[in-house]
Amino acid sequence: MHVPSDSTDPTGSADPGPVEIHARNVAFDWTRSPLHWIPGFPVASNFVSAFNLMLPEGERWFVQTFNEALPLIRDEELLAAMRGFIGQEAMHAEAHDHVIWEFLDQHGIDPRPFVAQMEWLFRKLLAPKAGTEPAAAQKDLIERLWLIAALEHYTALLGDFALNSAWVEHAADPTMVDLYTWHGAEEVEHRAVAHDVAVYFGDSYIRRGRAMLVVLPTLFAVLLRGYRFMQHSDPVTREYGFVRRQIEYRRAVRAGVLPRLSRIALATFSYFRPGFHPDEIGSTAQAVAYLASSPAARNAS
Template sequence: MSGQPLDVDGSDPGPVELHARNVTFDWSETPLHWIPDHPVASNFISVLNLLLPEGERWFVQTYNEALPLVADDELAATMRGFIGQEAMHAEAHDHVLWAFLDTRGIDPRPYQRQMEWIFRKVLGPRDSGTPVARQKHLVERLWLIAALEHYTAILGDFALNNSWVESGADPGMTDLFTWHGAEEVEHRAVAHEVAVYFGDSYLRRGRAMLVVLPILLLLINRGFRYIMRQDPTVRYNFFQRQYHYHRGVRAGVLPKMRKIVLATFSYFRPGFHPNEIGSTAQAVAYLAASPAARNAG
C-alpha cells in the first residue's frame, strides 16, 4: 500500500496502523431529535443507525472470507485492522437501535429484517457453483464494498466538518457519528486497495458504483420515510420535510445530497484514489480526543 498520494490538503501523516477502538456510550438522556430545533435533520442522520449494523457485518464477513487469500502481509494486517473497526461500528450502531430508537417509539425491527435479507441473502457468499464462480462473486462483492466506502469516506469527512457542536447537538450522538466518521476517513483507502489486489478492473469499479449509488439512495430515503412515519412528535407532509431538510443543509447539520451525488463522478476518473477525500491527520486527531474512546480506555 505504499506509493499512495498525499491527503487532499497536501499533508503526509505517514503510516497509520489501523486498530479497533473500544467505545462506550450512554443514550439514556439523548432526545430523539438530538439536534435541537432540527427534527428532520436528526431523523435523517439517525437512518444510518438502521442501515449500518447489517452493512458493517457484511463488510466483516466478506473480508474474513477474503483474508486467507491475501499473500501480501502488509495488506493483510491492514485488512485485520479494518475488520476490527467495522465490527466495532456494527456493535455501536446496533446498540443505538435498542437503547435509543426502540425506547423512543421507533421500532427498528421491520427495517432490520429487510437489511438482513439484503446483506445476508442477496449479498451473502455463494456456497454453490464452481470455485472460479465463487471467486468471481467474492471479487464483485469487494468492489461493491469499495464503492460503498467511497460514500462512507465522504460522510466521514462531513462528520468531521459540520455544525453539530455549534448547533448544540447531543454530545453523545455527535461523538458517535464523528468517531465513526473519523475512522471511515482513516481507513478510506483500504477497500479500494483490497479490491484492486483481487481484481484491478476499471469496468468492475464503474459497474459496482452504478449498482451502489441508486440502492444506497433508495435505502436511505426508505429509512428516512420509515422513521418520519413512526416519529410520534412530528407530522410533516412532503413539502414540510423538504423545507426542513434544506434548512438543515443551510445550517450545516446535514450534508448536501447534490454534493454527495456529484462526488460520484470523481470515482469514475481513471486516476482516482480515496486519499483525495478528507484528511488522515484531522481524523486521527479527533480519534485521540473522542470522549467515547477515552471513557472506554
Template sequence: MSATAHAHHAHPINDAREPRDVDGSDPGPVELHARNVAFDWSETPLHWIPDHPVAANFISVLNLLLPEGERWFVQTYNEALPLVGDDELAATMRGFIGQEAMHAEAHDHVLWEFLDHHGVDPRPYQRQMEWIFRKILGPMESGTPRARQKHLIERLWLIAALEHYTAILGDFALNNTWVESGADPTMTDLFTWHGAEEVEHRAVAHEVAVYFGDSYLRRGRAMLVVLPVLLLLINRGFRFIMRQDSSLRYNYVQQQYHYFRGVRAGVLPKMRHIVFATFSYFRPGFHPNEIGSTAQAVAYLAASPAARNAS
C-alpha cells in the first residue's frame, strides 16, 4: 500500500511569537508538509507488542478513532481557510491539512489490511465515528452567518483541545519502550511517524483557534467537552476490540492487570501523566510548545522507514 498526498506551500512555523522547546533546543524554522508514506501490513500480528496483547489492542483503538477524526480536522480547516487573512497562518494550515489527510489515509488502511484481516471487523465502530464526526460535529448547514461563524470557532477550539492529546501521545510515541520490547517494526513506525508529526505541528490548532476567537472560556469549555468524550470513545473502542479478539478471554480484572503491566513496561502511557498534562492546558499562559521536542520529532521523521520507503 502506498498513500500519497502533496502539501501546498510549506511554511516555517517557528517565529517570534512562539517560545522555543522546553528542552531549550531550537531546530530553526520547520516547514510543515505532508510526507508520503508506505506501510506493508501483511506480516504484522494482531498482538504487535510481544507479551503485551492487551497493550497492543489498547493502542490499536487509535486506528479505529483516528481516520474519521482527522478527516473532520481537514474538513473544518478547509472551511476556515478562506476566512484567514494572515498569509503565514494560512500556509501553516495548508501544511497541517496535508499532514492530517495523510494520517487519515494511513490509519484507514490499517482498519482493513490489519484489523479486518485479523478478524476484528471495524465497520460497526466506524459507523459510530462517522455519525459523531460528520453529523454531530459537521458544519452548520443553516442559520445566520454569525451563528455559523460562532459554530466554526467552537469546532476550532475542540480541535485545539484534541490536538493537545495528540501531542501528548505523540511525545509518548517518540519516548516509549516499543522497540526494546520487540514490537512489530511497521506498527511502531506508523505510530511514531504519526506521533512525530503531531509534535511537529502541535502549536497549529491552538494558534488557529486563538486567531479566530481568543478566549480562555472557550478554551476551557472545549477541553471539558473533549476529555470525557475522548475517554468514552477510547474505552468503547478497547471493549470493542477485546470482544472480537477471540484469542484473548480475559475478564475485567485480568484486563486491568495487563493494562497496568503495559504501563509499567513503558509500552502504554501513564494515566497520571495524561491527567497532569490536562491540567496544564487550563493554565492561562499555556502554549503547546511546552509538550515534546520539535528537534526530536524532526530527527525521527528524517529516519522513518515508511517515509523513506515512499520516497
C-alpha cells in the first residue's frame, strides 16, 4: 500500500506522490540536551518527555500484534505497508528507550516505577489470550487491531502538532526537537495503516466505536499519570502546586510548545463520523518534507 499524497498542503510543500513506508535507522545523542529542553518551559518539557515513558512498550505491542496478523493477510500492498509500519514502530521504540535510559536517567529521573506499569499494561493486560480456540484467538486479534487503529488516531494528531509546533521558535534543544518531529512525521506518514489493517479484517462501526471508547479514557489516564510522574520526579517542578502547573500548561499551549489536550479530545468526534479515514489528518507532503531534512533521518540514509 502506498500512502496517498495530499491534494492541498498549507505548508506549501510539493505533492510527493505515492510514498512507500519504510523505517529509518536513526540515532540521537542526548549528552548535551538539558532536562528542560524547551527554555523557560519546564512543565512543557517534562510533559513531552513523559511520552518517552509510555511509547516503547506500546510500540512493541503494536509490532507484536501486527506480526501476529501478517500471516493472515493476502493483500500484497497492505502487507508492504504493514512491514513498513512495523519497521518504523520498532525504531520508535528503540529511540525512546534510549531517551529513558540515557537522557532521563542521566538527569536523575528514575523511570523504572513507571516503566513497570507500562510493561504490565502491554505485556499482561493487552497480551494475546493464551489457550483460546482459533476462532476466539482471531476475534481477540481483531479487537486489538482496532485498539491500535484508535490509538493511531491520536498519534497522528500529535504527530501533526509536532510538525507544526513552535519548539524551534522558542530555541528548544535541536536534538530533542528532531526526535519528536521525526517521530511525528512518521506517524503522519503511516497514519492510515492501522485503520486499513483493522478494516481488512472487518469494517465494523461497532468495533471501531467500542475500541475508541476504551482508548480515549485509558490514553488520557496514562498520559496524566506520566505527566504527574515527571513533574514529581523533577526537583524544579516538584515544588509547583496544582495552580502553578495549570498556569504553566496554559502558557505553553498559548506559546505553541504543547498541544491543547481538550482540542485533541474533541478531535475524537471525527473518528465516529461515517466515512472517516485517517488521511484527513495532517499532510503527507509536510511529513515527507521534514523527513528529507531531519538531521537524524539524513544521517540514517
